[in-house]
């Protein structure tokens with residue numbers, strides 16, 4: 001049994017998922033493949049083949065452990081807690097998506113692993129939204145990153161050739177064909193690694209919660225521009241970013257539907273400025289990378305994902321020569337079983 005979980009690119013809609021907002025994202029062909037084989041034992045034996053590290057733990061008592069082991073132990077524990085009879089198994093992971101760099105290697109691992117284990121159990125896969133929530137609990141409760149559902153929904157619901165407009169209040173998804181003509185989307189690594197559990201990510205979540213408490217609303221989706229004056233700095237800036245970022249998602253959808261790539265590029269760059277100036281989630285290495293790709297001809301560029309480092313997404317016009325370290329990205333298949 002083997003299964004694949006994809007990484008993702010977020011076109012626009014950053015830090016909106018845990019604020020009941022909007023995002024426009026797609027799964028990429030880079031991801032994590034998990035091979036799983038049932039054994040007669042009562043242990044999970046896991047091998048992260050890229051780094052040559054192993055983990056062994058009792059399938060019925062997966063106590064937490066740091067690093068990649070937290071994802072594996074957490075996924076087994078959460079599947080068991082959801083009523084699935086996880087058997088003793090040998091697992092082997094191999095990944096093509098860079099880790100800790102804004103391309104969602106975590107969700108790729110959780111999704112690939114859960115689909116492979118569920119395949120071993122030979123139960124029908126649970127509702128994919130339930131599985132997305134289960135994977136997100138692994139990050140929240142086992143890894144310690146208070147992430148939202150962006151990465152898991154994209155990995156489980158995305159499809160080749162299209163982006164997903166996700167409304168995190170209703171969890172509705174709308175397919176938006178990604179026809180970008182002769183233009184190119186590419187990612188460039190800023191070279192600065194980050195961990196969502198230790199970066200300012202969790203602090204930003206707390207700030208958003210506090211802003212809602214002060215205004216007396218359930219989520220920042222309900223915040224209006226008039227409410228901003230009731231907030232002290234920097235909470236007013238955090239909230240302004242969310243209000244405007246939600247609007248940018250719909251501007252990007254409109255640009256894609258009308259093949260207006262110049263407008264899409266402007267939205268991408270505006271999102272970056274907002275994440276940097278209002279949300280305070282950029283770094284010197286990221287700024288240097290954004291400036292470099294813009295100098296090399298990109299029409300728009302932005303930091304992607306949780307922030308504080310990681311990859312930059314850039315939109316290049318037709319005929320532009322890409323920087324040597326740029327990697328083209330396009331929507332690939334969502335998470336799936338690849339062999340039985």
Ligand code: GLA
Pocket residue numbers: 013014015016017018104147148149150151305306307
């Ligand atoms: C990370 C998290 C997501 C989302 C983004 C920011 O990728 O895993 O849930 O919050 O950051 O948009």
